[in-house]
Amino acid sequence: MRAAQRGSEAAVAELFARHWSPAYRAAFLVTGDRSAAEDIAQEAFLAALRALPSFDARRPLRPWLHRIVVNRAIDFARARALRNEVGADAAREPEAPVAVDRHAVGDDVAAALLGLGPEQRAVIVLRYVLEFTPGEIGAILGLPRGTVNSRLRRGLDALGDTIAGERPR
Amino acid sequence: MNDRELRDALHDAGPEDEAARRRAWQVVSAAYAEHEPQRRRPSRRRLLALLAVAALVPIGAAGGAAASAPDSGVGGWVRDVLGVGERDATPALVEVPGGGRLLVQGGDGPWVVSGDGAKRRLGDYAGAAWSPNGLFVVAWQDRALTALTPGGEVRWSLPRPERVGLARWSPVDGFRVAYLAGGELRVVYGDGTNDRRLAAAARVAPAWRPDAAHVLAYVDARNRVVVRAADSRELLWRSDALTDPVKLAWSADGRTLLAATRRSIAVFDAAGRLLYSRPMPAASVLEDAEPAPRGSQVAVVRRFAAAGRSEVLLLDGSRGLRERELFTGPGRFGSVAWSPAGGRLLIGWQEPDQWLFLRPIRPRGGDSVASAVANIARQFMPGAARPAFPRSVQWCCATRRDP
Numbered sequence: 001m002r003a004a005q006r007g008s009e010a011a012v013a014e015l016f017a018r019h020w021s022p023a024y025r026a027a028f029l030v031t032g033d034r035s036a037a038e039d040i041a042q043e044a045f046l047a048a049l050r051a052l053p054s055f056d057a058r059r060p061l062r063p064w065l066h067r068i069v070v071n072r073a074i075d076f077a078r079a080r081a082l083r084n085e086v087g088a089d090a091a092r093e094p095e096a097p098v099a100v101d102r103h104a105v106g107d108d109v110a111a112a113l114l115g116l117g118p119e120q121r122a123v124i125v126l127r128y129v130l131e132f133t134p135g136e137i138g139a140i141l142g143l144p145r146g147t148v149n150s151r152l153r154r155g156l157d158a159l160g161d162t163i164a165g166e167r168p169r
Numbered sequence: 170m171n172d173r174e175l176r177d178a179l180h181d182a183g184p185e186d187e188a189a190r191r192r193a194w195q196v197v198s199a200a201y202a203e204h205e206p207q208r209r210r211p212s213r214r215r216l217l218a219l220l221a222v223a224a225l226v227p228i229g230a231a232g233g234a235a236a237s238a239p240d241s242g243v244g245g246w247v248r249d250v251l252g253v254g255e256r257d258a259t260p261a262l263v264e265v266p267g268g269g270r271l272l273v274q275g276g277d278g279p280w281v282v283s284g285d286g287a288k289r290r291l292g293d294y295a296g297a298a299w300s301p302n303g304l305f306v307v308a309w310q311d312r313a314l315t316a317l318t319p320g321g322e323v324r325w326s327l328p329r330p331e332r333v334g335l336a337r338w339s340p341v342d343g344f345r346v347a348y349l350a351g352g353e354l355r356v357v358y359g360d361g362t363n364d365r366r367l368a369a370a371a372r373v374a375p376a377w378r379p380d381a382a383h384v385l386a387y388v389d390a391r392n393r394v395v396v397r398a399a400d401s402r403e404l405l406w407r408s409d410a411l412t413d414p415v416k417l418a419w420s421a422d423g424r425t426l427l428a429a430t431r432r433s434i435a436v437f438d439a440a441g442r443l444l445y446s447r448p449m450p451a452a453s454v455l456e457d458a459e460p461a462p463r464g465s466q467v468a469v470v471r472r473f474a475a476a477g478r479s480e481v482l483l484l485d486g487s488r489g490l491r492e493r494e495l496f497t498g499p500g501r502f503g504s505v506a507w508s509p510a511g512g513r514l515l516i517g518w519q520e521p522d523q524w525l526f527l528r529p530i531r532p533r534g535g536d537s538v539a540s541a542v543a544n545i546a547r548q549f550m551p552g553a554a555r556p557a558f559p560r561s562v563q564w565c566c567a568t569r570r571d572p
Binding site: 009012013016020021024029034037038041042043044045046047049050051054055056067068071072074075078108109110113119124125128129131139140141142143156159 | 172175176178179180185186189190192193194196197198201202260261281283285287288289290292320321322323543544547551552
């Protein structure tokens with residue numbers, strides 16, 4: 001981080017190589033949309049570059065970067081749902097499901113994940129893909145640890161139900 | 170499926186898109202090439218030389234510079250050379266001083282900031298306001314009013330044929346939401362039902378009296394202040410017309426109503442009698458006014474455009490609006506927000522791109538600035554080439570007293 005702050009492009013390349021794949025994968029698993037995932041991950045890196053001069057190099061970049069990625073991904077997924085919700089006649093319809101690039105997901109678990117709400121998806125991705133602790137997830141999403149744990153539990157239950165229901169008996 | 174299997178499945182999930190990685194690296198490396206590495210701080214001798222040059226610059230030039238955007242070269246020059254802004258500002262908002270949460274109107278939508286500084290953008294909304302206990306937020310965009318949790322979960326959405334805005338949630342019980350739609354003031358129940366027209370209104374945010382009686386002050390289409398019982402529609406009182414009204418706000422005890430225009434402040438009692446009126450000094454305009462959450466003080470932000478400076482004052486509502494200057498500086502201050510317990514004032518300062526947290530009572534021999542945070546615009550518009558400074562802040566619901 002300090003080398004990047006001093007102007008080393010090699011250091012930036014190393015930061016990019018280390019963090020791009022998890023950032024892109026996390027954004028994809030929350031949004032279910034390849035283009036949005038690319039935009040969100042790219043935007044997070046640009047935000048990191050802009051913050052370089054003032055960034056405290058003693059602090060880890062990873063949670064800071066993934067906070068941007070995951071919150072932007074939640075915003076994207078929610079905005080898409082909201083656009084469906086406040087349509088022309090705007091009855092109080094249940095939230096329309098997010099359109100999912102299921103073909104690209106490639107397996108049951110990830111496809112089932114995209115059936116959850118964006119906040120639940122984000123918690124599961126932060127825990128099981130990015131491997132943050134519930135306390136760290138709480139800090140990233142601005143939630144109490146108990147809420148993180150309950151969302152994890154409910155999300156895992158819902159995932160289990162979906163996968164069990166879709167498997168041939 | 171156990172945790173380990175889930176972890177393995179998700180690690181293998183999702184595309185490995187090499188083209189996306191390549192495109193992103195091109196963009197990131199190009200941006201880094203344009204990025205300027207950290208500069209060394211200028212030596213004291215060089216700084217003194219620069220200040221000597223700066224002293225020769227006419228005030229008008231400094232005023233013009235002060236009006237530039239926070240990230241512009243001129244704005245940066247003002248900050249670096251003339252010392253605009255707090256030197257000891259922290260580079261990022263890592264906590265809300267004294268606690269509570271902020272609702273920030275950023276350049277591309279409202280954000281909720283929790284006490285530990287964690288920020289969440291609520292979505293593509295033009296504006297938003299807290300519910301009385303901060304359990305919900307009412308937000309608006311184009312032709313829809315939406316209630317959502319601070320976590321962003323939508324609870325209800327109310328479409329209208331007209332553009333909507335400036336919604337305010339009723340205090341204490343949270344059972345009503347008043348908002349503007351076209352040229353009308355409307356009131357809807359807190360659960361999104363029973364939406365109805367109350368009156369024709371000017372484009373000034375309505376203000377609920379701070380009790381559970383659902384009494385609402387608004388500016389009517391003829392620029393008169395009107396106070397009406399929202400449920401029965403009973404007219405309680407109406408003022409003479411004001412010129413260019415911009416803000417209505419009740420005192421904490423609900424006994425007085427402040428009506429601010431660009432050029433003056435008026436205070437009415439509960440029966441609509443004018444208690445005080447104070448014009449702004451010549452060549453100044455009022456930017457914002459906000460009564461303290463307890464007591465009789467009113468914080469006022471006013472700007473002297475020709476002189477290129479702004480100031481924050483405290484007016485004492487119990488002493489004929491006697492004024493006390495709290496902070497003054499070059500450039501433009503935005504809106505003002507009191508902390509929930511009244512121990513801090515948050516002021517947005519556009520030129521140095523900072524938020525200042527001021528003490529309403531300056532310690533003996535001390536500074537009115539309790540703390541400052543820099544790089545505000547980009548924190549609420551990350552990714553934008555020219556991030557806009559947040560328009561306003563609402564401070565909600567501390568769980569403890571301000572220190």
